[in-house]
Amino acid sequence: MAKKSSLFDDLFFIASKLPWWLSLTIALVSGFGLHSVANGPATFSGDPHQLQSVVLGSMARTLASIGQYLLPFIFGCGTLASLFRRSRSLNLLKSATTPGGNTLLSIxxxxxxxxxxxxxxxxxxxxxxxxxxxxxxxxxxxxxxxxxxxxxxxxxxxxxxxxxxxxxxxxxxxxxxxxxxxxxxxxxxxxxxxxxxxxxxxxxxxxxxxxxxxxxxxxxxxxxxxxxxxxxxxxxx
The missing domain is CATH 3.40.1350.10 (Trna Endonuclease; Chain: A, domain 1)
Structure with missing residues (x-):
């Protein structure tokens, strides 16, 4: 049976496979964008017809207040993972071209x-x-x-x-x-x-x-x- 993954694991997997600059961009944009939503005004004039939109707006602000920290953290970690993987591949290539370095069968x-x-x-x-x-x-x-x-x-x-x-x-x-x-x-x-x-x-x-x-x-x-x-x-x- 395949192991189930969490939403956090799925997002981190995506973030780590993206180019580092794209993961970093998503981290910054999501942080600033969700911060503005989380701190948006909540108004209610007392009209019952507006109650549904007020409830949905409140839920959106609650999710945004969490996401403004969670998404930048996930995609920030993905940026580091992407940079580490690229650095590792460059080091492998350098070693493979260096006399006495790693060979294709030693890795x-x-x-x-x-x-x-x-x-x-x-x-x-x-x-x-x-x-x-x-x-x-x-x-x-x-x-x-x-x-x-x-x-x-x-x-x-x-x-x-x-x-x-x-x-x-x-x-x-x-x-x-x-x-x-x-x-x-x-x-x-x-x-x-x-x-x-x-x-x-x-x-x-x-x-x-x-x-x-x-x-x-x-x-x-x-x-x-x-x-x-x-x-x-x-x-x-």
Missing amino acids: SWREFELLVGEALRRRGYKVQDNDGSGPDGGIDLVARRDGETYLVQCKQWRSVQVGVPVVRELYGAMAAEGAVGGFVVTSGTFTKQAREFASGRNLQLVDGAVLRQWIAETKKPGPRPTVEVVAERVEPC
């Missing part, structure tokens, strides 16, 4: 997702963490560029090759979500069947060798390679 599956997300950002995408339930849970990242959406599945598999079921699953998710393309990124390699399935579809299979090249390119000055170039390198011969 956790969660850190692997953060590293992939940061590598995609350096290639011009806006990346949103989809918070999968575990190392094999759902779509891990959602990447956007030029108004188009791409789904990303990360597989930090140390010994087993990524097979066609994973690639086929992502392709089905692309159709369901209306995404124009997708990435399957692994620290290892792909089977021949997986590459054959991806061939001719807008699916890019990024193995460990290509991912390490992406990471290395973040230290080089100048424009990043286009997505089409990467696709040519990862598709089967």
Whole structure:
């Protein structure tokens, strides 16, 4: 049975997944906006027909008096969580490009997702963490560029090759979500069947060798390679 979450948990989850500047903006706007509602005038002329509006207005002010502190707190915490996650991904990328630093196989599956997300950002995408339930849970990242959406599945598999079921699953998710393309990124390699399935579809299979090249390119000055170039390198011969 799925664990039920509270409204506080749901709002914090949303706030932590938003860009930090957006969460901070919501915190400030909600605080000032609800403060004005909470301190609004309460008038009643004695007309019974106005009683309902007076009661509703009183309820609104009561909720606003609570929300003026609660929402800024939640979205303020979400801002800190978003900043921490971005700082962590930047540190992972820096470590991966430093001799003697972390390797793709020495980090956790969660850190692997953060590293992939940061590598995609350096290639011009806006990346949103989809918070999968575990190392094999759902779509891990959602990447956007030029108004188009791409789904990303990360597989930090140390010994087993990524097979066609994973690639086929992502392709089905692309159709369901209306995404124009997708990435399957692994620290290892792909089977021949997986590459054959991806061939001719807008699916890019990024193995460990290509991912390490992406990471290395973040230290080089100048424009990043286009997505089409990467696709040519990862598709089967």
